[in-house]
Amino acid sequence: AQTVTQSQPEMSVQEAETVTLSCTYDTSENNYYLFWYKQPPSRQMILVIRQEAYKQQNATENRFSVNFQKAAKSFSLKISDSQLGDTAMYFCAFMKMKTSYDKVIFGPGTSLSVIP
Amino acid sequence: SQTIHQWPATLVQPVGSPLSLECTVEGTSNPNLYWYRQAAGRGLQLLFYSVGIGQISSEVPQNLSASRPQDRQFILSSKKLLLSDSGFYLCAWKRKGSTNEKLFFGSGTQLSVL
Secondary structure, X not given: OOEEEOOOOEEEEEOOOOEEEOOEEEOOXXXXXXXXXXXXXOOXXXXXXXXXXXXXXXXXXXXXXXXXXXXXXXXXXXXXXXXHHHOEEEEEEEEEOOXXXXXXXXXXXXXXXXXX | OOEEEEEOOEEEEOOOOOEEEEEEEEXXXXXXXXXXXXXXXXXXXXXXXXEEOOEXXXXXXXXXXXXXXXXXXXXXXXXXXXXXXXXXXXXXXXOOOOOOOOOEEOOOEEEEEX
8 A cells, every 4th residue: 555654744944945845655656646735724725746757857836846756755845935825734645647546645744834 | 617616614513413525526527536534733534535426435444434426426424423523524536547637626624523
């Protein structure tokens, strides 16, 4: 069974600084997706970034980028130029690729606070 | 465009009472549907997922059940609520076989069992 681990329950960062959130996962699959979702105080789940395991290039979305290390089963999220609106819970998630029963497994989350 | 509706937004129920949470998706057909629960300050626990009408997979044995009576309707139920059923319940959907794989979430239901 797949598992997702986020070892940092809480983190804080000064506004405009850079922060990296860690995520590791365990799977025997070769093809899969990895995601970072953000849950602000409104509790609405928002997709931040997505990575396909077959792509060696790390995904980027504006100020958000990932460091995907497939052999190490590591998928960290870097937030550059942190903004107050980045304050949220961040969840790492895993999904097998192209199967009929494609359940998405989430990690326990990291609570990020951006300090003015 | 696709939308997902989840209701009610908040619910306070006594222990032992029944539960019915409903989720509907518009603007797509034959989606995969999911129920997650988030305990206070915790991560998302997958409860049920469905790949089609009447097809339900349960991830966690408990007193909750799910049903999918229509293609875009997903219902979470309980005959008798427990205190431990309190939490934030999220419904989500995903396209099948899409090259742009991601989950779309509803706005959630905060359930308090007293």
